[in-house]
Amino acid sequence: MKELNERQREVVSMLGNSTSTSGWEDWKWHVRNSIRTVEAAEKILGVTFSDEKRALYKRTLDKFPMSITPYYFSLIDQEDYESDPVFMQAFPDIRELNVSPHDMADPLHEDEDSPAPGITHRYPDRVLFHVSNLCSMYCRHCTRKRKVGDRDSVPDRGQLKQGIEYIRRTPAIRDVLLSGGDPLMLSDERLDWLLGEIRSIPHVEIIRIGSRMPVVLPYRITDGLLAVLKKHHPLWLNTHFNHPRELTRTSRRALARMADAGIPLGNQSVLLADVNDCPRLFRTLNQKLVQNRVRPYYMYQCDLSEGLSHFRTPVGKGIEIIESLVGHTSGMAVPTYVIDAPGGGGKIPMMPNYAISQGVNKVVLRNYEGVITTYTEPDSYEPSYCDRDCRSCHLTLKEDDADETGAIGIEKLLSDWDDTTSLTPENNERLARRDAPADNPADDGAAPAVQAKG
Numbered sequence: 537m538k539e540l541n542e543r544q545r546e547v548v549s550m551l552g553n554s555t556s557t558s559g560w561e562d563w564k565w566h567v568r569n570s571i572r573t574v575e576a577a578e579k580i581l582g583v584t585f586s587d588e589k590r591a592l593y594k595r596t597l598d599k600f601p602m603s604i605t606p607y608y609f610s611l612i613d614q615e616d617y618e619s620d621p622v623f624m625q626a627f628p629d630i631r632e633l634n635v636s637p638h639d640m641a642d643p644l645h646e647d648e649d650s651p652a653p654g655i656t657h658r659y660p661d662r663v664l665f666h667v668s669n670l671c672s673m674y675c676r677h678c679t680r681k682r683k684v685g686d687r688d689s690v691p692d693r694g695q696l697k698q699g700i701e702y703i704r705r706t707p708a709i710r711d712v713l714l715s716g717g718d719p720l721m722l723s724d725e726r727l728d729w730l731l732g733e734i735r736s737i738p739h740v741e742i743i744r745i746g747s748r749m750p751v752v753l754p755y756r757i758t759d760g761l762l763a764v765l766k767k768h769h770p771l772w773l774n775t776h777f778n779h780p781r782e783l784t785r786t787s788r789r790a791l792a793r794m795a796d797a798g799i800p801l802g803n804q805s806v807l808l809a810d811v812n813d814c815p816r817l818f819r820t821l822n823q824k825l826v827q828n829r830v831r832p833y834y835m836y837q838c839d840l841s842e843g844l845s846h847f848r849t850p851v852g853k854g855i856e857i858i859e860s861l862v863g864h865t866s867g868m869a870v871p872t873y874v875i876d877a878p879g880g881g882g883k884i885p886m887m888p889n890y891a892i893s894q895g896v897n898k899v900v901l902r903n904y905e906g907v908i909t910t911y912t913e914p915d916s917y918e919p920s921y922c923d924r925d926c927r928s929c930h931l932t933l934k935e936d937d938a939d940e941t942g943a944i945g946i947e948k949l950l951s952d953w954d955d956t957t958s959l960t961p962e963n964n965e966r967l968a969r970r971d972a973p974a975d976n977p978a979d980d981g982a983a984p985a986v987q988a989k990g
């Protein structure tokens with residue numbers, strides 16, 4: 537076929553398909569022919585590992601399986617594979633078996649925050665809906681490593697229906713994020729059905745798909761798939777490029793076709809030691825993404841999942857990368873750096889400090905060059921008391937356009953219309969002492985009932 541380069545032809549023939557190269561652009565061929573054993577990888581890589589090394593790889597695979605699409609595998613630089621970013625994201629490393637004391641199987645408590653099969657409902661107005669536990673390529677840095685290759689937990693139509701029912705009976709949900717696994721592992725027909733069901737729910741405003749297919753198997757972006765996706769707008773897609781090398785001609789074409797189908801594209805990278813922990817590399821990656829109509833959305837600090845400790849960087853590395861982007865390049869090319877809080881706290885944005893000091897009517901700021909400047913605040917700002925009665929307010933927000941949710945957390949502390957003044961941890965020892973019955977019989981035990989509302 538005209539599309540295949542020399543290396544791709546070589547990979548096809550080593551997979552035992554020497555008579556035909558016609559499968560290369562068929563995504564299902566890649567899924568069927570994914571490289572899953574150390575021996576197959578050695579053959580295609582053209583190397584022979586020492587017995588000792590092979591045994592270590594195999595031990596790792598026993599706990600965390602491997603699956604690499606021939607397409608993604610063909611991107612590995614054979615000459616220098618050990619420091620190749622594609623190899624490192626796809627090939628097992630014995631260090632995955634090191635479990636450090638802080639590692640957790642489910643650090644984000646996705647399973648605990650699950651009110652229905654496949655649903656993680658963490659934020660007030662949106663849910664994560666795990667619609668597939670399959671991926672075409674198993675990322676070594678997967679935050680859901682605990683589930684990788686767990687074929688038994690692929691949800692069937694009945695389980696998906698339970699998730700859909702939860703969304704239907706929960707009017708607060710206006711944003712549904714399809715995740716997995718990779719949602720694009722579902723057939724076009726199954727996706728069409730699923731998206732149609734979700735789209736039929738009046739309170740769902742947007743649907744998002746999180747998929748790494750544009751990176752690891754861009755041939756999945758077929759005309760048939762695009763026809764399905766286009767039917768269910770507004771639909772957004774976030775993908776997962778971690779390195780500029782992954783933006784090949786084929787993946788760029790897949791991105792262009794999705795953008796042409798009217799799908800706004802975003803990217804979620806993970807900061808990974810020895811793969812992309814470099815400000816210059818990240819700047820290149822993000823600029824190339826923007827060139828391909830993909831908006832860098834998040835850059836994640838690597839999670840505390842088991843087997844990822846060798847991929848983790850200090851938080852300072854992420855701050856340094858953001859420092860090298862803000863001001864230096866298009867704002868469009870600057871993602872939000874987030875730490876997904878262990879225990880289900882959700883994503884927490886991290887930024888370099890730009891505010892240096894503050895007086896009564898002045899803020900002292902510094903810019904990306906290190907210039908220190910001041911912003912003078914207005915001396916005649918009339919604060920207006922907000923009782924959440926939009927009809928009597930001078931600002932014109934139609935109540936129909938406003939959300940119904942009350943204030944949560946810090947927003948509550950800042951509001952006029954809720955009298956909460958502090959948020960107190962449930963197990964605060966000082967307050968527990970006030971509430972405890974007195975041990976001393978001479979004490980009348982009338983502890984003041986001070987309990988912060990919250």
Ligand SMILES: *Cc1c(COP(=O)(O)O)cnc(C)c1O
Pocket residue numbers: 656657658659662663664713883
């Ligand atoms: C990341 C995530 C979302 C979406 O968060 P956004 O900041 O809106 O992109 C929703 N639910 C869960 C559980 C998540 O982890």
